[in-house]
Structure formats: C-alpha cells, structure tokens
Amino acid sequence: MSRLLLVSNRLPVTVKADKDGVSVVPSAGGLATGLRGPHEKSGGLWVGWPGDVSRLTPAQKASVEEQLAQQRCVPLYLSASEVSRFYEGYSNQVLWPLCHYLLERVPRQDRDWEVYRKVNERFADLVARHYQPGDTIWVHDYQLMLVPALLRERLPQARIGFFHHIPFPSSEIFRALPRRLELLRGLLGADLIGFHTLSYVRHFASTLMQLLGLEKVGDHVDQDGRQVRIGAFPMGIDAKAFEELVRQPAVLEEVRVHRENAAEQRLVLGVDRLDYTKGIPRRLLAVQRLLEREPAWRGKLRFVQVAVPSRTAVEDYATYRERVNELVGRINSLYGSVHNVPIHYLYRSLNQKQLAALYRAADVMLVTPVRDGMNLVAKEFCASRPDEDGVLVLSELAGAADELDEALLVNPFDVEGMADALEAALEMPAEERKRRMRALRTRVIDCDVHCWVNSFLSALQATPTAPPRVKPQGAQEVLPLIREARELLLLLDYDGTLVPFAPRPELAAPDEELLTLLRRLTERPHTRVAIVSGRSREVLVAWVGGLNVGLYAEHGLWSRPTPDATWESLSGVPTEWKSLVRPILESFASRVPGALVEEKFASLAWHYRQVEPVLGARLARELRLHLGEVFAQGPLEVLPGDKVVEVRARGVNKGRVVGRVTEGMAPGTRVVAIGDDRTDEDLFAALPADGIAIHAGGKESRAGYRVNGPTEVRRLLAALLE
Numbered sequence: 001m002s003r004l005l006l007v008s009n010r011l012p013v014t015v016k017a018d019k020d021g022v023s024v025v026p027s028a029g030g031l032a033t034g035l036r037g038p039h040e041k042s043g044g045l046w047v048g049w050p051g052d053v054s055r056l057t058p059a060q061k062a063s064v065e066e067q068l069a070q071q072r073c074v075p076l077y078l079s080a081s082e083v084s085r086f087y088e089g090y091s092n093q094v095l096w097p098l099c100h101y102l103l104e105r106v107p108r109q110d111r112d113w114e115v116y117r118k119v120n121e122r123f124a125d126l127v128a129r130h131y132q133p134g135d136t137i138w139v140h141d142y143q144l145m146l147v148p149a150l151l152r153e154r155l156p157q158a159r160i161g162f163f164h165h166i167p168f169p170s171s172e173i174f175r176a177l178p179r180r181l182e183l184l185r186g187l188l189g190a191d192l193i194g195f196h197t198l199s200y201v202r203h204f205a206s207t208l209m210q211l212l213g214l215e216k217v218g219d220h221v222d223q224d225g226r227q228v229r230i231g232a233f234p235m236g237i238d239a240k241a242f243e244e245l246v247r248q249p250a251v252l253e254e255v256r257v258h259r260e261n262a263a264e265q266r267l268v269l270g271v272d273r274l275d276y277t278k279g280i281p282r283r284l285l286a287v288q289r290l291l292e293r294e295p296a297w298r299g300k301l302r303f304v305q306v307a308v309p310s311r312t313a314v315e316d317y318a319t320y321r322e323r324v325n326e327l328v329g330r331i332n333s334l335y336g337s338v339h340n341v342p343i344h345y346l347y348r349s350l351n352q353k354q355l356a357a358l359y360r361a362a363d364v365m366l367v368t369p370v371r372d373g374m375n376l377v378a379k380e381f382c383a384s385r386p387d388e389d390g391v392l393v394l395s396e397l398a399g400a401a402d403e404l405d406e407a408l409l410v411n412p413f414d415v416e417g418m419a420d421a422l423e424a425a426l427e428m429p430a431e432e433r434k435r436r437m438r439a440l441r442t443r444v445i446d447c448d449v450h451c452w453v454n455s456f457l458s459a460l461q462a463t464p465t466a467p468p469r470v471k472p473q474g475a476q477e478v479l480p481l482i483r484e485a486r487e488l489l490l491l492l493d494y495d496g497t498l499v500p501f502a503p504r505p506e507l508a509a510p511d512e513e514l515l516t517l518l519r520r521l522t523e524r525p526h527t528r529v530a531i532v533s534g535r536s537r538e539v540l541v542a543w544v545g546g547l548n549v550g551l552y553a554e555h556g557l558w559s560r561p562t563p564d565a566t567w568e569s570l571s572g573v574p575t576e577w578k579s580l581v582r583p584i585l586e587s588f589a590s591r592v593p594g595a596l597v598e599e600k601f602a603s604l605a606w607h608y609r610q611v612e613p614v615l616g617a618r619l620a621r622e623l624r625l626h627l628g629e630v631f632a633q634g635p636l637e638v639l640p641g642d643k644v645v646e647v648r649a650r651g652v653n654k655g656r657v658v659g660r661v662t663e664g665m666a667p668g669t670r671v672v673a674i675g676d677d678r679t680d681e682d683l684f685a686a687l688p689a690d691g692i693a694i695h696a697g698g699k700e701s702r703a704g705y706r707v708n709g710p711t712e713v714r715r716l717l718a719a720l721l722e
C-alpha cells in the first residue's frame with residue numbers, strides 16, 4: 001500500500017487547553033475514524049488546520065506540535081485574517097451557500113477570493129514538501145478546490161484524489177460563481193473526483209460541458225493529456241462503533257433515563273449543526289402544525305433538538321440562531337405548560353455516547369435539511385437501533401436519501417407534508433417500523449465508512465498515473481530533433497491543428513499567414529509536406545491545392561501525393577450504405593438547432609459545434625449508440641471526433657496514409673505527424689519507430705509531444721524556417 005497523504009481543512013483532532021496543560025485529542029467524526037486506519041497503516045500524514053491556537057503559550061504550542069507529530073498530523077496554521085477570509089469568508093459565505101442552492105446568501109463582493117487562492121497554495125506547498133514519490137494524495141472538500149491543480153503543477157506524476165463532501169449544484173447555479181472556471185480547473189488537477197451521489201456527478205459533468213466544453217465519456221474527461229475520473233462514492237459511518245456504544249451499560253442507562261423523562265410521551269429527535277441548510281425552522285413549524293391540527297398530540301410529544309454551535313462568527317449563522325431561538329420560544333409558549341414544553345432545545349455539542357443514547361431512545365428521528373451533501377446523522381440513527389425500532393423521517397434533498405429510501409422521505413420545504421410524515425411515523429405499526437429499520441440498517445452496516453474509504457482508494461489506485469508530461473514548451477524540446485533531420489516529412493492534420501475550429505466547417509478556410517507558412521515549408525530544403533485530413537478532396541483542393549503539398553482526403557481514402565498527380569482511392573471501399581445512414585443523421589440534425597450533416601464520398605458526418613453543448617453531447621451519445629446498435633458488426637465505423645460523429649467504411653483511417661506516403665522515402669527521413677483528435681491517433685500509431693507524433697491540444701494522446709493548439713503548431717513550424 002502506498003503512503004497516504006490526507007489533506008483537509010481541519011485536522012481530525014481537537015486541541016484542548018486547560019489548567020493541566022494542552023492535549024491533542026483525536027476526533028470521533030466519520031472522516032477521522034474511516035481514514036485513521038489506512039492513514040496510520042500506510043505510514044502516511046494528514047495535513048490540515050488544527051484550529052485556533054493563537055492563545056497558546058510558546059511552550060503549549062511546542063507541546064501541540066509534538067503531539068500532532070505523534071499522530072502523524074502536519075499542521076497548517078491559519079492567521080486570524082485567513083480564518084476570517086478563507087474559512088468564514090470564501091469557503092463558508094460563498095461556496096457553502098452556493099453549493100446548497102442558496103444563491104441569495106452569497107455576498108455581492110468577491111473580496112475573499114485572493115485569500116482563498118493563497119491559502120490553497122499554502123496547502124499545496126506544504127503537501128508538496130512532504131510528498132515522496134509513490135505517495136497517494138487525497139484532498140477533501142470545498143475549502144480546498146484549487147489544491148488538486150496546484151499539486152499537479154508541483155508534482156506532475158502524483159496520484160491525486162479529491163472528494164467533494166457537499167452537494168455539487170446544478171450547472172445553472174454553479175455558473176453564477178465569478179470564479180467558476182478557476183474552481184473547475186482546480187478540481188481537474190485530480191486523477192479521481194468523488195461525490196456522494198450520482199446526481200452530483202451528473203451536475204458536475206454538465207458543468208464541465210457547459211463551462212469548459214469538456215465531455216465526460218464513460219467515467220472520465222480528458223484534461224491536459226490525462227484522464228480525470230469522476231464517480232459517486234456515498235460516504236458511510238463507523239456503524240460498528242455505534243452498535244457497540246448502544247450495547248454499553250452506561251449508554252443503556254442513559255437511554256432508560258431519556259425514556260423515563262419522556263414517560264407517557266413520544267420522543268422525537270433532531271441533531272444538527274446549527275446551519276441554515278439543516279431546515280430546522282421548517283421542522284419546528286411542522287411540529288407546531290401537528291400540535292395545532294391534532295390536539296390529541298398536545299402534551300404527548302417531546303421534541304429534543306440538539307443544535308451544535310457552528311461557524312458562529314458568520315453573520316448568517318448568528319441571525320439563523322436568533323430565528324431558531326424565537327421559534328422555539330413561540331411554540332413552547334403556545335403549546336407548553338408549567339410542567340411540560342414540547343420542544344427541548346439544546347444549543348451545544350454532545351459526545352458520541354450521549355448522541356448514541358438519544359438515537360437509541362428516540363421514537364422518531366427528524367432529518368430534514370433543505371440540502372445536505374450526505375447527512376451522517378441519519379445513518380448514525382439507524383446504526384444505533386439494533387432493536388430494529390424507531391422511524392427515520394428524511395429529507396429527499398439529503399444525499400443520504402439516495403440510499404435510505406425505506407425512510408419516510410419528505411420535501412423539507414413542505415411544512416404540512418412534514419407534519420403528515422411525523423404523524424405517520426408516530427402512528428406507524430411496530431411491524432412496519434421493524435421492516436423499514438431492518439432494511440435501513442442493512443444498508444448502513446454494509447456500506448460503512450471503511451467500505452467508502454476502500455472503494456475510493458481502490459478507484460484512485462486504478463487510475464493510470466499521469467503520463468510523463470511534456471508541457472507546451474515540450475515542443476521546443478522536439479524542435480532540435482526535427483531541425484537536424486537530413487530528410488523531413490511533415491504529415492499535418494488540418495482542422496484543429498493548422499486552423500482553429502470555426503462555427504461551421506466551411507468557414508475554416510486558410511488565412512494568408514498559413515498559406516505563406518505552408519508554401520515556405522515546401523520550399524525548405526529536404527522537406528516534404530502532406531496534409532492528412534478528414535475533409536473532402538474538393539475542399540482540400542480549393543483551400544491548399546495550389547501548394548506543392550501532398551493531399552490525403554477523407555481520412556486517407558483519397559490520395560494525391562503531388563499537385564500534378566491524379567486522385568487515387570483505396571480500392572473496394574463501399575458507399576451504398578450512405579442512403580441508409582443519411583436519413584438517420586438528418587433526423588438527428590432536425591431535432592436541434594445548429595446541427596448539420598456533411599456528406600463526403602465515403603463518409604457522412606453529423607456536426608454539432610453550434611449546438612448548445614450539453615444537448616449536443618447528449619444527442620451525439622444517443623446517435624453513437626443508435627448507429628452502434630444498427631451497424632454493430634457491419635462494414636461501418638462510427639467515430640466520435642471533436643463535436644462531430646463521423647460514419648465511414650471500416651478500415652479507412654489516417655494510419656493507412658503512412659505506408660503510401662513513406663514508400664520509396666529516402667533512408668533517414670524523419671516523419672513528423674501533428675494532429676489534434678482521435679482520427680490522428682491512427683496516424684500516430686502507424687508512424688515508423690523513429691517517427692515523431694505531436695498532439696495539438698489537451699486530449700489524451702499517444703503522442704510523445706504536445707503543443708497547445710493551432711497557434712503553437714504554427715509557431716513550431718515557423719521555427720523550422722529560422
């Protein structure tokens with residue numbers, strides 16, 4: 001097992017200082033318990049913020065450092081201003097509300113971005129300093145979204161995973177962020193990006209498509225010549241720990257006390273950080289509504305709400321606290337008596353034992369966030385019920401709802417509906433409670449936190465490490481090799497390589513600069529130039545036919561090695577299939593504005609460059625599937641290109657050009673091929689052993705060299721003339 005470097009905003013410890021000294025106590029949270037084993041076993045490190053240590057004396061600080069080192073933790077200290085602007089500011093006032101669909105809470109000023117970026121850099125620097133070749137790095141959560149790319153810059157070969165613990169919102173929400181592109185590119189530095197649910201994966205994929213034009217194919221997108229995998233890994237809890245807790249005599253005694261205090265009453269429970277995403281006010285209103293409309297429940301309900309203080313320096317949290325306080329006061333004064341109040345509100349944090357006792361004692365657990373990445377409390381409740389009793393009422397907008405569908409699922413915005421669900425839970429027959437709880441427990445126990453860690457880490461280990469990366473200037477490294485060739489043969493793709501993509505295929509005609517460059521290359525001593533394109537003969541002749549270059553049209557179906565030669569075609573290539581395929585492509589083109597069908601001699605292409613990106617990619621996938629089903633074993637090939645799906649006779653590909661063009665070539669000729677898409681990979685694959693393949697762009701490629709696109713291709717070619 002490789003050494004695991006964990007990176008999260010908070011270290012999995014709490015620093016406690018009292019008159020007896022200072023201690024660093026391991027946290028009991030899910031992340032901490034799940035990762036502690038692999039982290040320690042692998043001899044790894046955990047990098048993060050140990051919390052506010054500004055009030056400690058130098059001696060206490062030294063002791064903290066020592067204890068952290070013993071626990072294999074590396075502290076990153078945040079200054080007061082960083083806490084305010086990185087943690088409370090950009091992380092919790094911009095990213096947190098936005099990812100929870102609460103756009104109106106995002107401040108109008110983007111004032112904390114710079115500090116967010118700088119702290120992310122500090123994290124990356126610190127991790128890079130501790131990195132050893134072969135380590136696996138796992139970065140956690142929205143506070144550190146830039147860290148994967150910052151690490152990739154520093155450690156191109158590292159294996160990097162990222163897990164996003166909160167919802168990834170719809171692209172329509174994410175696009176509202178002024179820094180959306182920086183954040184997406186930050187994440188794309190990882191080899192694997194994990195989310196709790198498939199809908200977050202979907203949202204992320206459509207955001208990549210909308211904002212960066214990146215298409216997720218299968219489980220990955222291509223970025224800078226690497227594959228970035230994206231997947232759903234629902235986080236679990238340490239179920240065994242809760243099961244064991246609720247069997248301890250001391251905990252069972254606490255359960256008995258809770259039940260005794262609620263004698264003749266039903267115990268309803270809520271446990272949350274005091275966060276505006278947790279839906280506490282509407283939950284309270286649902287309790288109020290039930291008491292209002294069903295007088296029989298008055299005096300018979302005890303609703304215990306634990307609200308853990310959280311992010312108290314953020315104004316929205318303080319306002320929310322006041323709102324909750326007021327509501328609790330109002331409901332208690334409406335339905336309470338001298339002896340009894342319906343709502344028992346605790347603004348404090350409990351330890352795991354205390355929580356487990358409450359979970360075990362409750363008749364009904366209300367988990368009704370208006371959005372929640374996962375919500376571990378819901379799972380902890382189930383794990384604490386070996387008696388197979390208790391009813392879970394769960395918001396359908398919590399990630400946990402995807403797995404826990406035997407809960408009573410509710411819309412957290414529908415107060416009346418939640419009151420109905422609460423009533424149904426209170427009245428649910430024992431047999432049904434058992435049936436549901438048994439199923440819930442099976443899920444929570446089977447898919448626990450260890451299973452989450454293992455599945456993420458195995459997926460991360462299975463990702464190929466980044467190929468030796470040649471940065472854009474890698475082309476400079478190849479330049480001497482090309483220059484010193486005694487004889488040079490240049491095989492150049494056209495679209496996306498010599499010219500950038502135009503909105504419509506016919507608008508990509510060569511400009512004067514390109515024509516001059518090509519002409520001068522043909523005049524360079526000992527140099528031959530050939531254009532190897534998917535374009536038709538007619539287009540190539542019209543655009544570059546006047547130059548002394550070899551032309552290879554329709555992916556090598558047609559060849560005209562010199563301007564005075566006649567066009568020759570590969571023999572036996574069928575074309576009669578076109579009448580069958582054309583109507584299919586046309587029907588797809590008619591379904592969406594901007595799509596068009598291009599016809600060539602032995603191929604048909606469905607272009608969607610001008611189609612809205614998400615829709616275009618979806619239709620292209622559908623078309624590929626459809627054509628694949630119809631012509632699975634036939635004589636046709638369906639090729640996904642850049643914003644194009646091309647259908648052509650099997651076996652016609654750019655690789656076939658190489659044999660023809662190198663025939664009779666002078667010994668020692670260096671063949672250099674430059675191209676940008678899948679069709680050029682055939683060309684690269686067919687090059688002689690000492691041939692040089694150069695990929696123009698950021699896709700995955702077998703090419704040993706890489707430049708950034710047409711501008712850099714032209715620069716490279718121009719350098720051959722110097």
Ligand SMILES: O=P(O)(O)OC[C@H]1O[C@H](O[C@H]2O[C@H](CO)[C@@H](O)[C@H](O)[C@H]2O)[C@H](O)[C@@H](O)[C@@H]1O
Pocket residue numbers: 010030141142165166235310311372373374375376
């Ligand atoms: O560190 P804090 O600012 O005090 O906040 C506490 C944590 O809250 C968030 O939890 C999320 O992760 C949970 C586990 O994956 C998930 O169940 C929950 O739905 C999320 O909201 C946050 O993501 C953490 O970074 C915070 O430490």
Ligand SMILES: O=c1ccn([C@@H]2O[C@H](COP(=O)(O)OP(=O)(O)O)[C@@H](O)[C@H]2O)c(=O)[nH]1
Pocket residue numbers: 029030271272273306308348349350351352355374375376377378380
């Ligand atoms: O008084 C409390 C209340 C909650 N928790 C823990 O806080 C975590 C809350 O995680 P969840 O995913 O439900 O929500 P988050 O607070 O991370 O948004 C759970 O593991 C709880 O056991 C706790 O330790 N003490």
